[in-house]
Amino acid sequence: MISQELAILHGVDARSADIGTAAHDLARALDRSSLLSQAEKLGLDIGLVERHEPILLHGPVAARWLVSDDNDLGVEVLEAVARHTTGRTGMSDVAKVVFLADKLDPRKVARFPYLARVADMSKHSLDSAILEYLDRTIEYFLDNGNLVHPMSIEFRNELLVRTSE
Numbered sequence: 001m002i003s004q005e006l007a008i009l010h011g012v013d014a015r016s017a018d019i020g021t022a023a024h025d026l027a028r029a030l031d032r033s034s035l036l037s038q039a040e041k042l043g044l045d046i047g048l049v050e051r052h053e054p055i056l057l058h059g060p061v062a063a064r065w066l067v068s069d070d071n072d073l074g075v076e077v078l079e080a081v082a083r084h085t086t087g088r089t090g091m092s093d094v095a096k097v098v099f100l101a102d103k104l105d106p107r108k109v110a111r112f113p114y115l116a117r118v119a120d121m122s123k124h125s126l127d128s129a130i131l132e133y134l135d136r137t138i139e140y141f142l143d144n145g146n147l148v149h150p151m152s153i154e155f156r157n158e159l160l161v162r163t164s165e
């Protein structure tokens with residue numbers, strides 16, 4: 001499992017990373033209108049980008065579903081699930097591992113050549129690998145006239161500053 005390999009390589013709690021990776025797409029099967037209605041019901045923030053691209057709500061909705069009196073998954077796991085699509089500034093290392101494990105799913109790596117470079121970089125630095133991923137995807141979104149989530153831009157800027165210091 002990629003999340004476990006990355007967690008061990010970078011000294012991150014592998015159990016939390018595995019739980020986050022296993023749970024991250026819990027709400028992925030919901031369609032656009034169901035995601036919006038769930039998000040509204042749960043009182044989640046729905047910004048301009050989420051309103052137009054409700055798929056971005058599947059992480060936040062899943063994280064909220066996972067909050068229960070019967071378990072205590074911890075804030076890092078919940079954050080990892082909530083932000084596995086956009087990322088966000090100040091994200092924990094557990095959340096970074098879950099973020100990368102999702103993007104480096106072997107089926108995705110086989111489909112998108114730039115991910116091989118992200119995979120190589122992830123062995124040395126979580127931050128550099130995520131920065132590379134965000135640079136490439138933001139570039140793609142701009143080239144194709146897509147919306148870019150502000151959290152991804154802020155996260156990219158944070159990583160750029162951090163990795164160049």
Ligand SMILES: [Fe+2]
Nearest residue numbers: 024025028085
């Ligand atoms: Fe997802």
